Amino acid sequence: MNKRELDTPYVLIDLNKVENNIAMMQTAANEAGVALRPHAKTHKLPELGRMQIEAGAIGLTVAKLGEAEVMASGGIPDILIAYPIVGVQKIERLFALAQKSRITIAVDRFETAEAISNRMREDRTASVGVLVEIDSGFKRVGVRPEDALALAQKIDALPGLTFRGLMTFAGQSYDAVDLDGIRSIANEEGVIAAQTAAWMRSHGLPAEIVSVGSTPTSKFVARVPGISEIRPGTYIFGDLTQVSLGVHELEHCALTVKVTIISRPSPERAVIDAGTKVFTMDGADSPIGTGRGYVARYPGITVSWFTEEHGMLNLPPEAQHLEVGDTLEIVPVHCCAVVNMFDEVAAVRDEEVESIWPVQGRGKVR
Amino acid sequence: MNKRELDTPYVLIDLNKVENNIAMMQTAANEAGVALRPHAKTHKLPELGRMQIEAGAIGLTVAKLGEAEVMASGGIPDILIAYPIVGVQKIERLFALAQKSRITIAVDRFETAEAISNRMREDRTASVGVLVEIDSGFKRVGVRPEDALALAQKIDALPGLTFRGLMTFAGQSYDAVDLDGIRSIANEEGVIAAQTAAWMRSHGLPAEIVSVGSTPTSKFVARVPGISEIRPGTYIFGDLTQVSLGVHELEHCALTVKVTIISRPSPERAVIDAGTKVFTMDGADSPIGTGRGYVARYPGITVSWFTEEHGMLNLPPEAQHLEVGDTLEIVPVHCCAVVNMFDEVAAVRDEEVESIWPVQGRGKVR
Numbered sequence: 198m199n200k201r202e203l204d205t206p207y208v209l210i211d212l213n214k215v216e217n218n219i220a221m222m223q224t225a226a227n228e229a230g231v232a233l234r235p236h237a238k239t240h241k242l243p244e245l246g247r248m249q250i251e252a253g254a255i256g257l258t259v260a261k262l263g264e265a266e267v268m269a270s271g272g273i274p275d276i277l278i279a280y281p282i283v284g285v286q287k288i289e290r291l292f293a294l295a296q297k298s299r300i301t302i303a304v305d306r307f308e309t310a311e312a313i314s315n316r317m318r319e320d321r322t323a324s325v326g327v328l329v330e331i332d333s334g335f336k337r338v339g340v341r342p343e344d345a346l347a348l349a350q351k352i353d354a355l356p357g358l359t360f361r362g363l364m365t366f367a368g369q370s371y372d373a374v375d376l377d378g379i380r381s382i383a384n385e386e387g388v389i390a391a392q393t394a395a396w397m398r399s400h401g402l403p404a405e406i407v408s409v410g411s412t413p414t415s416k417f418v419a420r421v422p423g424i425s426e427i428r429p430g431t432y433i434f435g436d437l438t439q440v441s442l443g444v445h446e447l448e449h450c451a452l453t454v455k456v457t458i459i460s461r462p463s464p465e466r467a468v469i470d471a472g473t474k475v476f477t478m479d480g481a482d483s484p485i486g487t488g489r490g491y492v493a494r495y496p497g498i499t500v501s502w503f504t505e506e507h508g509m510l511n512l513p514p515e516a517q518h519l520e521v522g523d524t525l526e527i528v529p530v531h532c533c534a535v536v537n538m539f540d541e542v543a544a545v546r547d548e549e550v551e552s553i554w555p556v557q558g559r560g561k562v563r
Numbered sequence: 564m565n566k567r568e569l570d571t572p573y574v575l576i577d578l579n580k581v582e583n584n585i586a587m588m589q590t591a592a593n594e595a596g597v598a599l600r601p602h603a604k605t606h607k608l609p610e611l612g613r614m615q616i617e618a619g620a621i622g623l624t625v626a627k628l629g630e631a632e633v634m635a636s637g638g639i640p641d642i643l644i645a646y647p648i649v650g651v652q653k654i655e656r657l658f659a660l661a662q663k664s665r666i667t668i669a670v671d672r673f674e675t676a677e678a679i680s681n682r683m684r685e686d687r688t689a690s691v692g693v694l695v696e697i698d699s700g701f702k703r704v705g706v707r708p709e710d711a712l713a714l715a716q717k718i719d720a721l722p723g724l725t726f727r728g729l730m731t732f733a734g735q736s737y738d739a740v741d742l743d744g745i746r747s748i749a750n751e752e753g754v755i756a757a758q759t760a761a762w763m764r765s766h767g768l769p770a771e772i773v774s775v776g777s778t779p780t781s782k783f784v785a786r787v788p789g790i791s792e793i794r795p796g797t798y799i800f801g802d803l804t805q806v807s808l809g810v811h812e813l814e815h816c817a818l819t820v821k822v823t824i825i826s827r828p829s830p831e832r833a834v835i836d837a838g839t840k841v842f843t844m845d846g847a848d849s850p851i852g853t854g855r856g857y858v859a860r861y862p863g864i865t866v867s868w869f870t871e872e873h874g875m876l877n878l879p880p881e882a883q884h885l886e887v888g889d890t891l892e893i894v895p896v897h898c899c900a901v902v903n904m905f906d907e908v909a910a911v912r913d914e915e916v917e918s919i920w921p922v923q924g925r926g927k928v929r
Contacts, residue, residue, distance in 0.1 A: 204652040206928050238871060260872040280872065281825040283836070283888055286570040305826055306887055337873055338826040338834050368870065459647040460671055460704040468704050470649070474903055475928055478844040504734060505604060505899060506626040506646065506928075507703055521672055522649055533871060537840055537904075540926045560906045562572050562841055562872075 198550045200543065205457040205524060206471040208535060208542040212551060214451035215245065215433060222415070222432045223253045229419035234258050234277060234408065236430025239533045241558030243271020244544070245433060250274075258428045262287050262294070263561025269298040271557065277301045277328070277408070279364060279428065281309050281338065287563070288316045292323055301326035301406075303364050305339050310352045317357025326361040327352050328406060331393055333386045335368040342393045349397050349404070362406030362425070363397070365390050370413040376443045383414035387421025394423060413442050436532040437491055441484035453493060453526040454535060456508065464517050467510040469525065472503035475538055479531040490527040495519075500527065564916045566909065571823040571890060572837040574901060574908040578917060580817035581611065581799060588781070588798045589619045595785035600624050600643060600774065602796025605899045607924030609637020610910070611799060616640075624794045628653050628660070629927025635664040637923065643667045643694070643774070645730060645794070647675050647704065653929070654682045658689055667692035667772075669730050671705050676718045683723025692727040693718050694772060697759055699752045701734040708759045715763050715770070728772030728791070729763070731756050736779040742809045749780035753787025760789060779810050802898040803857055807850035819859060819892040820901060822874065830883050833876040835891065838869035841904055845897040856893040866893065 200209060226233035235249045236258040246257050246268055256275030259265045265276050275298075282291050282302055291313065294300055304310045304327050317323060329349045332339035340348055345363060353360040367386035373379040390409050397404035410418045410427035419427050431438075434452035435445035454475060460468040482488055483500075489508070490500040497513035512519065519525075529535045536542065537559055544552040566575060592599035601615045602624040612623050612634055622641030625631045631642045641664075648657050648668055657679065660666055670676045670693050683689060695715045698705035706714055711729060719726040733752035739745040756775050763770040776784045776793035785793050797805055800818035805811035820841060826834040848854055849866075855874070856866040863879035878885065885891075895901045902908065903925055910918040 204650060204929050281887075283823055283825045284570060305828070309825075309887060332828065336828070336832075337870065337875065338828060340828075457649055459649045459675075462671070462698065462702070462704060462706075466702075471928065473843070473845055473900065477839070479839055504703065509703065521647075521675060534839065538926065539928065560904065562837065562905065563570050 199548050200455070200545050200550055203455060203543055203550065205455050206475045207455045208539050209453050209455055209526065209545045210434070210542055211451045211453070212544055212546045214449055215248070218433050218435065218449060218451060219249055219252045222429060225416045226419060226427055227253065231419045231424050232426040234426050234428050235433065236279070236428050237264060237268055237558065239430035239536065240433055241536055241556050242542070242554050243268055243273065243557060244552070244554050246271060246273050249433070255426065258430070261561050261563065262290055263563050264558045265300065266290070266294055267557045267561060269294055275299045277303070277428070279303045279366070281305060282313060283309060288313055291325065292316050295323035295325045301328060301361060303328050303330040304352065305330045307348060307351050310355055310358060314355035314357045321357065324357055324359055326359045328362055328364040328408060331363055331365045331390065333365040333367050333389045334382070335366060337366070337368060339365060342389050345393050346397055346400060349402050350400070353402055360402060362404040362408065363390060363394055364406070364408035366411060367409070367414055368411065370411065371438070371442070373413070373442065379413050379442065379444070380417045383410070383417035384421060386414060387418040387424050391421055391423025412439055413444050431533060434532040437483045437485070437528060437530045438480045441481070447485070447491065447528070450528045452532045452535065453528055455524055455526050458519055458521050458523050458525070461521055465512055467512055467519055469508040469510060470506070472505050472507045474505050475535065476503060476508070476529050477531065477534040477538065478503070479534040481530070483530060490529055493526040493528065495525070565914050566821070566911050566916055569821060569909055569916065571821050572841045573821045574905050575819050575821050575892065575911045576800070576908055577817045577819070578910055578912045580815055581614070584799050584801065584815060584817055585615055585618045588795060591782045592785060592793055593619065597785045597790050598792040600792050600794050601799065602794050603630060603634055603924065605796035605902065606799055607902055607922050608908070608920050609634055609639065609923060610918070610920050612637060612639050615799070621792065624796070627927050627929065628656055629929050630924045631666065632656070632660055633923045633927060635660055641665045643669070643794070645669045645732070647671060648679060649675060654679055657691065658682050661689035661691045667694060667727060669694050669696040670718065671696045673714060673717050676721055676724060680721035680723045687723065690723055690725055692725045694728050694730040694774060697729055697731045697756070699731040699733050699755045700748070701732060703732070703734060705731060708755050711759050712763055712766060715768050716766070719768055726768060728770040728774065729756060729760055730772070730774035732777060733775070733780055734777070736777065737804070737808070739779070739808065745779050745808060745810070746783045749776070749783035750787060752780060753784040753790050757787055757789025778805055779808050797899060800898040803849045803851070803894060803896045804846045807847070813851070813857065813894070816894045818898045818901065819894055821890055821892050824885055824887050824889050824891070827887055831878055833878055833885055835874040835876060836872070838871050838873045840871050841901065842869060842874070842895050843897065843900040843904065844869070845900040847896070849896060856895055859892040859894065861891070
């Protein structure tokens with residue numbers, strides 16, 4: 198099927214660009230001598246997870262237990278759930294998952310680890326790895342680095358868990374004003390993580406994993422001595438937020454939303470069949486002056502505002518020939534959020550649709 | 564099942580409050596002598612659509628064809644698709660739908676209506692009603708009122724379609740600063756719609772439907788002479804945006820998100836298991852100083868910021884006893900957007916879960 202035949206709105210994933218993005222990040226990890234564990238919250242697709250593994254990734258990262266279940270069922274052998282698992286229902290699911298797959302979780306509180314340990318020791322048919330999550334400046338979750346050793350020692354003593362090291366996420370890199378700012382945050386993230394891990398090891402703890410990095414910081418933090426793995430996610434597609442940060446090229450953005458013009462109220466205005474229920478309101482306006490998206494082939498179009506199911510475009514003179522029924526492809530501000538709005542996406546090579554993939558990880562809020 | 568047993572994040576729908584909200588809007592419509600055609604984009608649930616019909620609504624409004632298909636399958640007998648239907652695939656679906664259900668569509672362009680008419684006349688087993696959509700100041704879709712008569716006359720002449728009147732949506736009411744501002748916009752919306760319909764009738768057109776109103780404007784515009792129906796949606800739940808506008812009481816907000824505290828990084832900070840992939844970033848911060856949501860029973864808590872799967876709370880002294888594992892219920896900024904993130908929701912009466920409803924209309928972007 199040609200991509201022309203896809204009704205809109207539809208998410209198109211350009212496989213040539215995806216393969217290139219996967220290869221570039223794998224090369225960066227290889228050259229820095231660190232492992233790559235991509236974050237699957239971006240694509241939510243086992244198919245792309247397997248492509249990342251085949252290219253050399255050691256496993257995947259996920260945000261939610263439900264995403265881990267999907268990825269494990271989809272053949273991913275090694276999964277880090279970079280999220281606190283809290284509550285008896287989730288612990289039961291974690292136990293079932295750990296019986297089949299190699300699972301590591303992030304923990305920032307002794308009682309969270311203890312509750313999981315208690316379940317694991319009930320019948321000793323499963324074990325999970327544990328990373329202590331430290332806060333390297335984002336102020337989201339994670340213990341202070343100075344508290345990490347004590348927590349690690351207590352976790353290391355718990356049955357049914359295997360202490361494996363630490364992780365951190367320097368999300369403040371999204372607020373950096375330029376690449377130097379990102380580099381500086383990445384270095385700080387890396388140094389804090391590496392030093393804390395070394396401190397743990399000097400006390401006899403097997404802190405083999407030192408896991409850091411998002412798409413903005415990964416290529417920088419990977420080169421900090423003592424780092425063992427990076428966890429970028431968005432790099433597989435790229436979006437206007439990453440372009441804005443200077444860490445992804447617009448022409449390498451692999452995910453677009455195909456839309457149709459449904460109204461032409463005036464020569465300068467067009468309305469498309471996608472609004473916040475497709476593009477979401479995540480993230481800041483495009484840095485390249487195109488508003489809430491970038492319209493391929495028409496850099497002069499501004500995606501000016503959304504309602505739930507309508508997107509309003511301002512058309513420059515060279516785009517005013519566009520009429521109702523014409524289709525456009527739009528690079529979004531935040532690709533991870535867009536994938537999460539769709540039940541299925543189209544994997545496209547050149548003009549051909551190679552596959553329609555159900556977004557198996559979509560809506561896995563629990 | 565008690566609602567305590569629901570794992571988080573989970574959407575809770577308070578049936579007592581929903582029934583009250585449904586009754587209040589139906590009463591307002593009845594007292595004004597207009598029909599009520601609630602917008603189902605808010606709840607996306609045939610179960611609630613049927614409750615609205617049973618309470619007196621004449622049918623439902625939807626935004627997308629896919630929502631219409633879900634509601635028709637769910638037993639809703641009369642549906643307005645308040646959206647331009649463009650493209651051969653959608654027209655074919657519209658044809659199939661119109662064979663089974665009474666469907667009316669909104670059109671703001673002759674060619675859009677003509678393409679649908681062409682399909683309907685191919686085999687004359689279905690017909691759809693048509694409303695001309697006019698722009699009453701929102702500048703989204705719709706023809707100018709002065710162009711509505713000419714469009715209506717051309718549509719009225721098309722076979723397979725039944726011209727039935729006009730509709731408009733005064734979305735600019737969401738930018739009003741107070742109730743007087745909303746009333747003024749509602750009056751203008753109503754007068755423009757009623758006058759345009761009267762003008763059509765004076766030219767012999769059967770403009771029987773004059774359809775206006777959203778949750779902010781409905782109670783005002785319903786009283787403008789010449790209006791035949793109102794289309795509010797959000798009123799069934801209410802949310803912080805409607806509270807901010809002064810058209811919904813906080814204690815009548817029927818939709819909350821049950822969440823769990825998963826981290827307590829400091830005495831003043833807690834992190835919950837829901838971020839933008841549950842609450843979205845739609846709409847402005849809460850007007851009552853509580854940020855991106857309102858935490859029931861803890862009015863002093865601020866929902867300060869979200870990442871995709873984390874929500875950050877600032878805790879006042881009276882909430883600092885909250886610990887990891889404790890659950891909270893949060894009224895969102897924009898309820899329509901939240902429902903759309905979930906595969907299922909819980910219908911709750913007092914403490915008991917009466918039903919788990921799949922969100923059948925979720926993700927119907929096409």
